[in-house]
Amino acid sequence: MDIIVCVKQVPETSEIGWDPKTGTLLREGAGGILNPTDKNALEAALQLREEHGGHITALSMGPPQAEEVLREALSMGVDRAVLLSDSLLAGADTLSTSYALGLAVKKVARYDLILCSKESSDGMTAQVGPQLAELLNLPQLTYATEIAVNHNRVRIKQRLEGGFRILETCLPALITVERGINQPRIPPMDSILETYRDREVQVWGAEELGGDKDHFGLKGSPTQARSVYSKRVKRGQVSILEGEPDEVARKLIGILRQRDLLRGLHGT
């Protein structure tokens, strides 16, 4: 069973720059990590390969430095890593990103399953999975906390508000996974070293992808940030309670009692 896992490099902290002219993020130069839930998607793929055999490709789009997160995917055990990187792809919104990823998936060609994390920790829109599924005309199974494949059918446990569902569909399909689905493996040090020494991350630009250039990057994005501005939430003046911990605790509990916020507790 062949699997493609889509991963993303996300900023390590929430301190990230943006371009005031285009309203897009300055990913270049910002420190980046593998989006945490992508590790769960990779782990799910590795477990499925252990059970059913096959080949795993990790796929990402980003600036050249995003190669690092693909090295991490390689060291976890994926067979192949492909980075889509081109200035024409920069500034893409979720739909434009999905378009480029869709072209790359078609170029990889052989797959039974595409795995994505539910959402990235920076954008948190949870849109790329469903958009990619639509562009590839695949059924989408979202918010998976369990995955089971049996011949050409796949079944997931789908997390929902206050409960879950069991969904089933035929392969090929796209699944987005929840963080709770598994405990990602930590790659051993020699595997990390080997990844840097002997393994290759393939880089594909807009030329290799083909497709319609008008759908790439900022230009191909239906949504635009008209303005980005700093906003501090403010309301009134804060009263600071001073003193040792037990003193401030007494003061605060006193205030809560005064405000009638402790009524009904402990018989007060």
Add this chain to the structure above:
Amino acid sequence: MAPDGMGKYRGVWVSIEQGDGNPARVSLELLGEGRTLAEELGADVTAILIGEGVSAIAKELIYYGADRVIIADNPIARDYRTEVYTEIIVEQVLKEMPEILLIGATYMGRDLAPRLSARLHTGCTADCTELHIDKEMRLLVATKPYFGRNLMADIICPFHRPQIVTVRPGVMELKAQDRGRKGELISVDVDLREEDVKIKVLDTVKSGPGGVSLEEADKVVVGGMGVGNQAGFEMVKELAHLLGAEVGTTSLPIDEGWISEDYKIGQTGKTIRPRLYIGCGVSGAIQHAAGMINSELVVAINNNPKADIFHFADYGIIGDVNQILPALITELSTVDRKN
């Protein structure tokens, strides 16, 4: 003037989520918000209602602000399935060409909205916190907290329609219903066969009442990254328990695995309006503030006097959460003994 080619699109649509014979509250909130936007535009509000045996809900949707309800009532739509809902909505959208489509950012809505946007090749803006109309351009301006600390962005979708946005439950106010309102009910056929639908729902399990009800909580104690570790988070839970409060959190403790995502408060989590909010080791980034700023009394405990939360707290304690929390727990337990 609307951008080229966009002038022919008219009307505000709300995709209705329903279950057990009732509309989801977020759908009603969006009908009210849709009404406001439609009045700015001089347009109608249309609710699109999909399911099996759902026609009885239609009138209520009119009371909450719809001028028209498009009803697709069919056994094939008994359970929410991406393909079925997408097919039905896309068919109606292509026929009627609305300019705006509002969808509740529930699990279902976040599954559906991006699929629709890709099928219709249009933009989708997730988890908006404010919506307004740029009348000159006849554009929807969707405001949301942006990547990074204390950044907001106004997102537009100038050259594609409909402009799709999702909004989390509780973000928009639920407007009062008007039982005198009149509207049009339009039933549409569903031209789908079960054998053409690829996804099958084998089982649905509801965990039932007793879940987290942060939205309605009177008091909420929130643990942020500043609690330091799992043990610190346990103290947050204990303080909440002693106060009769619910527990909440921000993004990072969830990433650390200290607590589940059900407890997240903020732009991409729940919106709360408690009488008392206590933030323990919460820095007060705008993503979190967006979900709690309507709390009545805000108390902040943080060792960084420059933390943003002190800009909107009523009472602040500058100190180590791991010293303040035990003191508060002891003090509350003492209150207990005194009484």
